[in-house]
Amino acid sequence: MQSKSRLNSVFWPVSIGIVLILQILFPFRGWLVLFIGLGSAFCIAFFWARAMRKSLSLERETRFGWAQVGDIIEERFRLVNKSSFPALWIEMVDHSTIPGDSLSRATGVGGRSTNEWIAHQVCARRGVYTLGPTTLRTGDPFGIFTIQIEHSAQANILVTPPVVPLPTIQVASGGRSGEGRPSRQSIDQSISTTGVREYVPGDTLRWVHWRTTARRDSLYVRTFEHTPASDWWILLDLDRRVQVGSGNQSTEEIGVILAASLASQGLKSGIAVGLVTTGQDLVWLPPQPGEGQRWEILQTLARVTPGDFSLAALLTNAGQDFHSRISLVIITPSMEQAWLDEITHLLWRGVVPTILLLDPAAFASAPSAGPFKAALDDLDVANYLITPALVESFISGKNQPENAWDWRILPTGKAVPVQKPKDLAWKSFG
Numbered sequence: 532m533q534s535k536s537r538l539n540s541v542f543w544p545v546s547i548g549i550v551l552i553l554q555i556l557f558p559f560r561g562w563l564v565l566f567i568g569l570g571s572a573f574c575i576a577f578f579w580a581r582a583m584r585k586s587l588s589l590e591r592e593t594r595f596g597w598a599q600v601g602d603i604i605e606e607r608f609r610l611v612n613k614s615s616f617p618a619l620w621i622e623m624v625d626h627s628t629i630p631g632d633s634l635s636r637a638t639g640v641g642g643r644s645t646n647e648w649i650a651h652q653v654c655a656r657r658g659v660y661t662l663g664p665t666t667l668r669t670g671d672p673f674g675i676f677t678i679q680i681e682h683s684a685q686a687n688i689l690v691t692p693p694v695v696p697l698p699t700i701q702v703a704s705g706g707r708s709g710e711g712r713p714s715r716q717s718i719d720q721s722i723s724t725t726g727v728r729e730y731v732p733g734d735t736l737r738w739v740h741w742r743t744t745a746r747r748d749s750l751y752v753r754t755f756e757h758t759p760a761s762d763w764w765i766l767l768d769l770d771r772r773v774q775v776g777s778g779n780q781s782t783e784e785i786g787v788i789l790a791a792s793l794a795s796q797g798l799k800s801g802i803a804v805g806l807v808t809t810g811q812d813l814v815w816l817p818p819q820p821g822e823g824q825r826w827e828i829l830q831t832l833a834r835v836t837p838g839d840f841s842l843a844a845l846l847t848n849a850g851q852d853f854h855s856r857i858s859l860v861i862i863t864p865s866m867e868q869a870w871l872d873e874i875t876h877l878l879w880r881g882v883v884p885t886i887l888l889l890d891p892a893a894f895a896s897a898p899s900a901g902p903f904k905a906a907l908d909d910l911d912v913a914n915y916l917i918t919p920a921l922v923e924s925f926i927s928g929k930n931q932p933e934n935a936w937d938w939r940i941l942p943t944g945k946a947v948p949v950q951k952p953k954d955l956a957w958k959s960f961g
Contacts, residue, residue, distance in 0.1 A: 585614070591960050604652045610667075611640075693792075727751045762857045843873055864890075866891070885913045887914075887915050
């Protein structure tokens with residue numbers, strides 16, 4: 532913690548010097564009284580400021596090291612004054628980078644005492660932010676000196692995107708869209724078939740139904756009652772050239788929310804989920820199951836920013852890593868023909884994509900994605916047209932934030948907590 536004092540004006544020392552010279556040259560009782568008064572005030576101010584500089588300190592603590600959009604950050608501030616002189620006014624300036632209302636305030640603290648308060652702040656946007664540093668400004672009662680104390684300690688906080696339920700979105704199973712119900716316990720070839728369909732390049736010849744093939748003079752393969760649960764690859768398009776909207780009302784933010792929510796949904800169902808993004812830095816997280824993968828994906832999505840890598844280029848370069856036994860989910864606002872051509876190539880290889888098409892017209896004054904959705908329908912590709920209203924309707928009904936209190940009032944009038952913050956321990960800024 533660094534501190535420094537500043538003389539606000541040269542008026543006082545110059546006035547004292549002038550009065551002293553006048554008293555020496557023209558002795559007069561009035562000059563002497565004025566000299567004693569000005570000098571005494573200056574000395575009191577000097578020692579008062581010196582005491583503030585040495586004895587005033589700030590302690591700042593927080594409960595959480597991470598939060599989710601919509602959660603509440605709780606911080607505790609404690610001003611400690613070890614001097615006998617009171618700090619009549621203190622301006623606390625907060626230099627935190629987290630978006631939202633500033634925690635700066637004006638206060639004071641008595642001699643040999645403390646002043647403590649708790650501040651709350653809602654996490655409005657994902658990202659990595661710092662809490663602190665903090666600057667304290669105070670001074671003497673006469674306004675002669677200003678003391679500035681730099682509290683350099685700070686803490687990093689990770690704000691992950693919100694996870695919302697998306698019951699209207701069904702991810703097509705790997706193998707072929709619409710073939711039975713996913714089952715983690717089923718084997719590669721079930722003993723129960725449900726029908727036949729036309730052969731598509733990429734199908735195994737072991738599934739050919741020869742009797743139907745001979746009767747219709749065209750290759751047909753069997754479909755089964757169950758299909759194995761396939762890994763999910765979530766591909767988030769963050770090409771800055773196709774993003775529209777601003778802030779939380781942008782295709783970038785809604786796309787991130789969709790990716791986080793789908794990943795959480797899949798992992799909770801026991802499915803291995805991977806993530807690919809085309810942002811500032813290429814992110815490639817292979818599918819893995821479990822809570823650790825969920826946390827890794829949320830951390831990654833908290834940090835991603837748009838870049839210059841196009842969706843078509845990514846599908847061209849990485850398409851060989853996608854095989855017919857995976858479920859590929861593509862989240863994009865792009866309506867470029869180039870990536871649609873790449874989707875056609877994936878279909879020929881047996882990859883079953885699900886497209887979440889962010890409608891640019893719903894985010895800004897841009898062409899509608901309706902015609903592009905029709906082209907996906909013609910390819911028989913599962914797709915959904917996403918608007919901000921779809922996601923916002925779930926965000927508005929989002930469960931109680933994880934890092935917050937929730938109370939219930941009993942018939943007797945007593946308030947009891949039904950939810951407590953996950954981590955109630957205060958952590959001092961390092």
